[in-house]
Amino acid sequence: MNKQKILIVDDTPSNLVALEEILLTIDAEIITASNGQEAVREALKHNFDIIIIDIQMPDMSGFESIEYIRKEQKNRHIPVIFQSAVFTDEISKVKGVTAGGIDFITKPILSEELLRGKIKLLLELQRQTQELQITKLALEKKQRELEQANFQLKQMAFFDSLTGLPNRYAFTNQLSMEIARARREKQMLALLFMDLEKFKYINDTYGHRVGDEVLIEASNIFEKTIRNGDVLARLGGDEFIISLHNIQSVENAERVAAKINRAFEKILNIHNIAIRLTVSIGISFFPQDGQNDEELIRNSDMAMYKAKTTMSNSYALYNRELHKQSLNRLYMENGLSTALKNREFKLCYQPIVNSDKKIYGVETLIRWHSPDRGVIPPSEFIPVLENNRSIIEVTEWIITQACLQNVYWEKSGRHPLITTINLSAYQFQDPNLIPFLQGIIQKTQVNPRNIEIEITESTSMKDVDKSIEVLRELKKLQLKIAIDDFGTGFSSLNYLAQFPVDILKIDKSFTDQILNNSHVLDIIITIINLAKKLNMKIIAEGVENREQFDLLSHYGCDFIQGYYISEPLNEAAIDKYLLKHACI
Ligand code: C2E
Ligand code: CA
Ligand code: CA
Numbered sequence: 001m002n003k004q005k006i007l008i009v010d011d012t013p014s015n016l017v018a019l020e021e022i023l024l025t026i027d028a029e030i031i032t033a034s035n036g037q038e039a040v041r042e043a044l045k046h047n048f049d050i051i052i053i054d055i056q057m058p059d060m061s062g063f064e065s066i067e068y069i070r071k072e073q074k075n076r077h078i079p080v081i082f083q084s085a086v087f088t089d090e091i092s093k094v095k096g097v098t099a100g101g102i103d104f105i106t107k108p109i110l111s112e113e114l115l116r117g118k119i120k121l122l123l124e125l126q127r128q129t130q131e132l133q134i135t136k137l138a139l140e141k142k143q144r145e146l147e148q149a150n151f152q153l154k155q156m157a158f159f160d161s162l163t164g165l166p167n168r169y170a171f172t173n174q175l176s177m178e179i180a181r182a183r184r185e186k187q188m189l190a191l192l193f194m195d196l197e198k199f200k201y202i203n204d205t206y207g208h209r210v211g212d213e214v215l216i217e218a219s220n221i222f223e224k225t226i227r228n229g230d231v232l233a234r235l236g237g238d239e240f241i242i243s244l245h246n247i248q249s250v251e252n253a254e255r256v257a258a259k260i261n262r263a264f265e266k267i268l269n270i271h272n273i274a275i276r277l278t279v280s281i282g283i284s285f286f287p288q289d290g291q292n293d294e295e296l297i298r299n300s301d302m303a304m305y306k307a308k309t310t311m312s313n314s315y316a317l318y319n320r321e322l323h324k325q326s327l328n329r330l331y332m333e334n335g336l337s338t339a340l341k342n343r344e345f346k347l348c349y350q351p352i353v354n355s356d357k358k359i360y361g362v363e364t365l366i367r368w369h370s371p372d373r374g375v376i377p378p379s380e381f382i383p384v385l386e387n388n389r390s391i392i393e394v395t396e397w398i399i400t401q402a403c404l405q406n407v408y409w410e411k412s413g414r415h416p417l418i419t420t421i422n423l424s425a426y427q428f429q430d431p432n433l434i435p436f437l438q439g440i441i442q443k444t445q446v447n448p449r450n451i452e453i454e455i456t457e458s459t460s461m462k463d464v465d466k467s468i469e470v471l472r473e474l475k476k477l478q479l480k481i482a483i484d485d486f487g488t489g490f491s492s493l494n495y496l497a498q499f500p501v502d503i504l505k506i507d508k509s510f511t512d513q514i515l516n517n518s519h520v521l522d523i524i525i526t527i528i529n530l531a532k533k534l535n536m537k538i539i540a541e542g543v544e545n546r547e548q549f550d551l552l553s554h555y556g557c558d559f560i561q562g563y564y565i566s567e568p569l570n571e572a573a574i575d576k577y578l579l580k581h582a583c584i
Contacts, residue, residue, distance in 0.1 A: 004028045004123050005046050009039040009053040009065065010083070015107065019052065022112045026119055036060025036068075043069040048078055049126040050119060054107075055084040077129075079122050083107050160234040162212055163219040171233035175243055175293040178231075182246070182286055189286035190244040190253035193300035194222070194260070197278045197312060199238035206273055213270045218277060221263045225256065241297065250285065250317070257281045257315035264313060278313035280304050289318045332384045335370055340394055344369050347401055348568035351577060352420070352539055352561040355553035359583045361418025361452065363561065364402040365568045366394075386426045395427050396440070403446035405571070410447065414578055420452040420482060425459040429466075434473045441477065452480035452503065457488060464495050475500045482539070487527070497534060503559075504531050508542025511562070515547055525555050532556070 006028050010016045016032050023030055031046060033039040036057055043051070051069070055062035062082055069075045085107045109115055158170035166174070175191075182189045196218055203211035215238065222232050222240055231243045247253055260281060268275045282304025290296035299318040307316035339345055346369055349362035368376040385391040399421055406419040427433060441448050453474060460467045460483060474481055482503035487510050506524060513520040524540075531538050540552045543562030552560060569577055 004049040004126065005031060006119070006123075007031050007033060007039060007042055007046070007048045007051045007053075009033045009036070009051065009057075009062065011035055011054060011057040015054065015083075018109070022109065022115060023119065026116060026123070028123060036062070036065035039065045040068045043075055043078075044072065047074060050079050050081065050122050052081045052083060055082050079103070079126065081105055081118075081122075163216055163234050165219055165240075166231065166233040168233065168235045171231065171235070171241060171243075172293045172297070174231060175296070178243060178245065179286055179291075179293060179296075185246075187246040188248070189296075190247050190250075190256075191284045191286075191296050191300040192242040192244065192253065192257055192260070192315075193282040193284070193297065193304040194240045194242070195280045195304050195308065196238040197280055197308065202275060206271075210270055210273060210275075214268070214275060214277065217268055217270065218279070222260065225259050225263055235297075241300070253283050253285070254315065254317070257283060261313050261315060280308035280313070281315035282307055282318060283315060284318040329384055332376075332381055333388065335373075336368070336381060336384060336388070336390065339368055339370070340390075340397060342371075344371065345394065345397065346570065347398065347405070348570055349405075349419075349574040350561060350568040351566045351574075351581070352418075352559050353565050353581075354559055354584055355557075357565065357581070359417065359578065359581055360559050361420055362574060363420045363454070363568075364398065364422070366398055382424060386424055389426075391424055391426055392430070395424065396436070399437070399440050400444060403440060403444035403451065406450050407444055407446050409578065410450065414583065416447075416450060417578070417583060418450055418452050418480065420454050422454045422484065423459075425456065425462070428455055428459050428470065429462075433470065434477070437474070437477060437479070448478040449480070452482050454482045454484040454505065456484045457486050460499065461495070468495075468498055468500075471500050485541075487523070496530075501534075501536055503537045503539055505539045505541050505561075506557075508562075511540050511542045511544075511548055511552070514551055521551070521555075524552070524557075528556050 004027075006023065006026075008016060008019050008023075008030060009032070010019065011034055013034065016034065020030055020032070028049070031042055031048075033042050037060060039051070039053060040060075042048075051066070053062040053065060057065075060068075062084075066080050066082075069078070079102070081103045083105050103118065105115060158166060160167045178189060181187070196214070199211070199214065202214055215234075218238075219232070219234065219240065222242065226232055226242055226244075229245050233241050235241050242256075244253055244256060260279060264277050264279050266276075268277060282300045282302065284290060284296050284300035284303060286296055289299045303316045303318035306318075307314045310316060346367045348365045348367055350365060351362055352360045354360055366378050366382075368378075368381050370376050382391070385394055402419050402421050406417065409417050430436070437453075440446075441451075455467075455471075460471070471481055480502045481500065482505055483499070483501055484505050485507045486504040487507045504527065506527060510520055510524055514524060528538050537558040538556075539559040539561055540548075540557050541561050543549050543552065543560045543564045545564055548562075549560055549564055566577060
């Protein structure tokens with residue numbers, strides 16, 4: 001620490017000398033001034049810890065000098081000791097003017113010891129004050145740093161660092177305030193939930209740098225389509241959300257959504273990669289679709305899902321129906337998780353006959369006997385199973401049961417009977433499919449020629465080359481193959497020729513129309529003829545009456561399936577049925 005400094009001021013040189021002598025033993029630098037002006041100059045130059053000043057001086061009195069000196073901010077609190085031979089009333093006056101840190105001593109100095117003691121004390125006080133000051137400054141600096149850090153934390157807590165948009169936290173906070181206001185002022189709010197399609201694919205294919213750029217670009221596009229006062233936020237990943245204030249009608253929100261979809265109808269150039277972005281938008285409204293931020297966001301998300309599964313680059317509105325569906329789904333997920341273990345699945349078999357009504361085979365159809373909701377059809381629970389991946393376990397059970405049943409029929413002396421088994425799209429794409437089936441064939445000792453695998457047309461058309469490969473593998477296992485729901489999956493007939501397929505099952509929607517729509521009948525006749533050329537057989541599904549049966553038989557349809565022949569029958573009932581009816 002620097003040496004402390006004392007300024008002594010007196011116009012009588014001998015007084016200065018005397019004072020200096022008294023202070024000799026004090027560890028401080030002494031600076032002298034012989035008049036007020038000099039004192040002021042010195043006080044400007046140095047930082048004094050104490051000033052000892054004579055009151056009576058020519059031109060500028062001690063009081064005046066101190067008043068001057070203390071005008072300087074840094075000198076405001078220097079302790080001052082006034083010296084005088086005589087004290088007048090003036091002293092009390094000045095005491096009132098100059099705040100604090102003043103003392104008075106008489107000349108000549110009576111007790112040198114007392115003065116030294118006083119000065120030492122003041123110096124110590126000054127030292128401590130200065131130390132405190134330094135600590136205070138350091139504290140203030142720390143405080144500022146903390147505030148800065150706090151601000152940054154806040155930024156991070158409220159804003160997405162990539163796009164600079166508000167994040168989910170900030171958005172939901174604001175949304176709940178907006179909802180409160182909309183409720184008060186009886187206004188309508190809309191939420192647009194947006195999800196970039198294929199973003200994951202772009203990110204995986206081109207890397208994060210491109211992915212990040214795409215997100216920024218998308219946020220720019222969103223930003224351009226909204227008005228002042230609407231709030232755009234990034235919820236995370238490739239999900240964005242917009243809240244539209246005080247909208248007048250549902251159509252207004254739809255217009256904004258359509259505008260966003262349109263804005264995405266252009267090719268982006270990102271790091272020289274041409275990227276076509278598309279976006280799925282789900283819309284929910286306050287107050288119709290939810291009462292709080294959570295409900296509204298969840299329901300707009302659900303609507304987004306609907307948009308995504310219906311059409312690329314489109315929007316959809318939330319509605320209660322959708323909500324019911326998802327509750328239903330949740331309910332089913334719970335029930336299905338234990339259904340297999342609890343033996344709630346049962347198989348039905350529906351006969352398939354030729355034009356002489358002789359039995360060609362049976363189609364295996366699954367039923368779920370839910371303990372609290374009764375029999376649930378496969379169209380409702382198979383998609384849920386597929387989503388859960390538990391479809392693998394369940395399919396293993398179905399195929400094993402169906403094969404064992406076929407073995408039983410064969411052993412009990414009934415004629416070679418075909419058992420057809422439906423394979424879900426998910427299963428068909430499973431790379432393990434072939435060993436999986438091989439395992440079941442071995443385990444059950446079924447004759448694979450008796451088993452016909454049904455794959456829907458839309459499944460087989462998803463990736464044609466891959467399908468051909470899988471179908472060939474299936475054929476190697478000597479299984480029969482049928483294309484299910486034929487006519488609904490936009491088959492290109494070119495591909496059909498390459499598919500190693502035994503059977504086409506004409507979809508029920510065609511059967512339904514053959515009697516009153518000649519155009520449909522023409523199509524069926526064409527398919528039948530085409531199948532003949534390709535060496536495939538035809539099954540018509542959903543035949544419900546004699547007229548349909550006769551017409552289809554007349555045009556050379558090989559096999560018929562439908563309520564007209566029989567509904568799907570449980571194990572006991574199909575057994576009886578097979579005893580009563582002849583096989584081919
Ligand atoms: P699908 O393969 O097209 O099965 C034919 C559906 O039509 C069956 O419905 C059957 O009961 C019904 N059906 C048959 N004849 C008639 C008729 O004359 N009129 C009417 N209105 N309907 C008729 P189901 O059993 O409800 O099966 C629906 C769909 O569920 C099946 O369509 C199939 O895609 C799937 N599915 C059924 N069982 C299984 C299974 O074990 N595994 C897999 N992956 N899917 C299955
Ligand atoms: Ca089928
Ligand atoms: Ca079908």
